[in-house]
Amino acid sequence: xxxxxxxELSKEYLESLRLGIEGEDIDFIRESLDGVNVxxxxxxxxxxxxxxxxxxxxxxxxxFSADILIELDEDTLVKVLPELEIPEVASWIELMDSDDxxxxxxxxxxxxxxxxxxxxQDRVKLEQILELLRYEEDTAGGIMAKEFxxxxxxxxxxxxxxxxxxxxxxxxxxxxxxxxxxxxxLLGRVSLKKIILAASETRIEDIYDExxxxxxxxxDQEEVAxxxxxxxxxxxxxxxxKNKLVGRITVDDILDVVQEEADEDIQAMAGVSADIEESDSxxxxxxxxxxWLLIGVIGGLxxxxxxxxxxxxxxxx
Amino acid sequence: xxxxxxxELSKEYLESLRLGIEGEDIDFIRESLDGVNVxxxxxxxxxxxxxxxxxxxxxxxxxFSADILIELDEDTLVKVLPELEIPEVASWIELMDSDDxxxxxxxxxxxxxxxxxxxxQDRVKLEQILELLRYEEDTAGGIMAKEFxxxxxxxxxxxxxxxxxxxxxxxxxxxxxxxxxxxxxLLGRVSLKKIILAASETRIEDIYDExxxxxxxxxDQEEVAxxxxxxxxxxxxxxxxKNKLVGRITVDDILDVVQEEADEDIQAMAGVSADIEESDSxxxxxxxxxxWLLIGVIGGLxxxxxxxxxxxxxxxx
Numbered sequence: 001x002x003x004x005x006x007x008e009l010s011k012e013y014l015e016s017l018r019l020g021i022e023g024e025d026i027d028f029i030r031e032s033l034d035g036v037n038v039x040x041x042x043x044x045x046x047x048x049x050x051x052x053x054x055x056x057x058x059x060x061x062x063x064f065s066a067d068i069l070i071e072l073d074e075d076t077l078v079k080v081l082p083e084l085e086i087p088e089v090a091s092w093i094e095l096m097d098s099d100d101x102x103x104x105x106x107x108x109x110x111x112x113x114x115x116x117x118x119x120x121q122d123r124v125k126l127e128q129i130l131e132l133l134r135y136e137e138d139t140a141g142g143i144m145a146k147e148f149x150x151x152x153x154x155x156x157x158x159x160x161x162x163x164x165x166x167x168x169x170x171x172x173x174x175x176x177x178x179x180x181x182x183x184x185x186l187l188g189r190v191s192l193k194k195i196i197l198a199a200s201e202t203r204i205e206d207i208y209d210e211x212x213x214x215x216x217x218x219x220d221q222e223e224v225a226x227x228x229x230x231x232x233x234x235x236x237x238x239x240x241x242k243n244k245l246v247g248r249i250t251v252d253d254i255l256d257v258v259q260e261e262a263d264e265d266i267q268a269m270a271g272v273s274a275d276i277e278e279s280d281s282x283x284x285x286x287x288x289x290x291x292w293l294l295i296g297v298i299g300g301l302x303x304x305x306x307x308x309x310x311x312x313x314x315x316x317x
Numbered sequence: 318x319x320x321x322x323x324x325e326l327s328k329e330y331l332e333s334l335r336l337g338i339e340g341e342d343i344d345f346i347r348e349s350l351d352g353v354n355v356x357x358x359x360x361x362x363x364x365x366x367x368x369x370x371x372x373x374x375x376x377x378x379x380x381f382s383a384d385i386l387i388e389l390d391e392d393t394l395v396k397v398l399p400e401l402e403i404p405e406v407a408s409w410i411e412l413m414d415s416d417d418x419x420x421x422x423x424x425x426x427x428x429x430x431x432x433x434x435x436x437x438q439d440r441v442k443l444e445q446i447l448e449l450l451r452y453e454e455d456t457a458g459g460i461m462a463k464e465f466x467x468x469x470x471x472x473x474x475x476x477x478x479x480x481x482x483x484x485x486x487x488x489x490x491x492x493x494x495x496x497x498x499x500x501x502x503l504l505g506r507v508s509l510k511k512i513i514l515a516a517s518e519t520r521i522e523d524i525y526d527e528x529x530x531x532x533x534x535x536x537d538q539e540e541v542a543x544x545x546x547x548x549x550x551x552x553x554x555x556x557x558x559k560n561k562l563v564g565r566i567t568v569d570d571i572l573d574v575v576q577e578e579a580d581e582d583i584q585a586m587a588g589v590s591a592d593i594e595e596s597d598s599x600x601x602x603x604x605x606x607x608x609w610l611l612i613g614v615i616g617g618l619x620x621x622x623x624x625x626x627x628x629x630x631x632x633x634x
Contacts, residue, residue: 039547192509230356232569234551251568252549262579
């Protein structure tokens with residue numbers, strides 16, 4: 001028995017998938033990917049050619065493809081996206097969380113982005129995405145999602161559960177339910193556990209926790225990460241200047257931020273100015289290391305200069 | 318209105334707290350810390366002297382003090398712990414999650430650790446902590462906690478909610494409920510959201526999700542971090558070689574792991590071999606940078622050697 005249930009990305013499977021794509025063996029492709037985690041399929045598509053990836057994405061169920069798209073490497077995404085049909089991209093974006101939809105849209109040029117936006121039918125989702133696109137990429141507003149459960153303090157447990165039921169499809173991971181007043185201002189939070197354990201007539205007002213840590217929409221993402229780390233939060237509500245609840249950030253997005261920032265710091269210390277990967281060409285890698293190489297050259301020249309300076313002295317020996 | 322509701326650690330407050338401690342103004346200390354987040358109080362105690370910290374910890378409600386103790390800097394902890402009474406430490410450890418209790422115990426020398434263990438009254442907690450102490454510090458087993466909710470696949474929703482109720486005090490954050498068979502082997506997971514939305518007679522067997530990612534107890538913590546990051550998990554179950562569920566790791570602990578590993582990498586790249594902080598002495602910092610300084614000295618010597626090598630040639634000019 002294999003204790004860690006991860007999909008094994010073997011060379012053999014990759015080869016048989018390639019053959020399946022070549023032979024247009026739709027049943028084999030669908031069946032062999034059924035039930036596999038989207039992160040694993042994305043890692044698989046990162047290995048395939050752009051045409052092969054698009055072939056697979058178009059074969060799978062729409063929601064499944066949308067979930068895989070989000071998990072793709074940015075390098076793969078910028079190759080795949082321009083090759084897709086505009087209405088196709090729009091329909092996938094409709095199935096994503098607003099923050100992921102905004103991320104995908106931000107990878108398009110201005111003209112294509114407008115074309116995709118024009119094709120998005122879900123008006124609520126579109127409004128949410130357009131709001132998110134207005135915020136700076138590296139701030140709380142830029143990484144938050146618009147999908148979360150909010151409860152009015154005057155509701156009871158039954159009304160709140162109905163709201164959860166209504167939003168069940170949109171909000172995959174709930175963590176906390178945020179409590180607001182009639183003006184949508186953040187008052188506190190109530191955990192799902194408390195909702196489960198309370199009697200159905202209990203009013204939210206009587207069980208919610210006023211001690212909630214929130215972050216302002218303009219806060220830098222690194223600072224958001226340090227707040228979430230300090231207070232051990234799995235999600236944090238985002239508020240505007242009037243304390244109105246505008247979004248929430250979940251810890252899985254923050255884990256990516258911490259890793260990215262750490263990678264940047266490490267590359268900066270290694271004298272590498274740009275983001276490079278093993279797969280980049282020698283030219284790209286050399287260019288990224290240019291500052292470091294230049295320092296070497298300057299050092300060499302200065303050494304020669306100094307020796308030249310002592311030429312007279314040296315020639316006496 | 319202040320959007321981010323964090324406790325502001327001002328010099329003025331610190332000063333008034335110091336005066337309160339000096340004047341033994343118990344009411345002032347208790348009232349001014351009432352409702353403040355434990356992470357903020359820990360940051361405050363890190364600024365105080367060891368005696369002052371202990372004075373404050375002893376004044377507060379026991380559970381509150383135990384929660385604060387966990388959040389203290391390791392530097393502060395190793396100063397504070399030896400000054401506490403053995404029964405006092407034991408009673409605080411009883412109120413902690415097993416992983417935190419094990420962390421605290423591992424900071425004691427062998428003799429003191431045995432003394433504390435002998436004082437722990439809660440036999441269940443003690444057994445859990447002793448099990449955790451057996452695992453390597455940097456592995457899944459070393460960072461997991463024994464507190465989580467498990468449901469037998471034959472239970473229905475009501476029985477599961479009763480289990481949650483029974484464990485409500487022990488398990489602060491639930492995330493997922495892990496589903497096991499009669500031999501305690503991990504079969505899958507069911508989310509709290511699904512429990513809320515299901516009818517009370519629904520059997521767990523019919524609603525649980527078989528696609529659960531688990532990690533083996535001996536897996537390195539860095540690998541656990543990358544699994545949780547890849548699959549966007551907020552908690553991951555830990556299993557032994559027989560797929561028996563033995564613990565779970567939550568993402569707040571993993572966030573600390575990612576940050577620690579990144580800091581280590583950055584320090585390694587900067588040529589610093591040991592963990593240094595701003596507060597360390599010049600001697601400690603210099604010692605940590607020794608590898609780097611040595612390379613400089615060797616480089617200088619080699620340069621002199623090379624010039625010596627060309628001495629004859631140079632002397633011709």
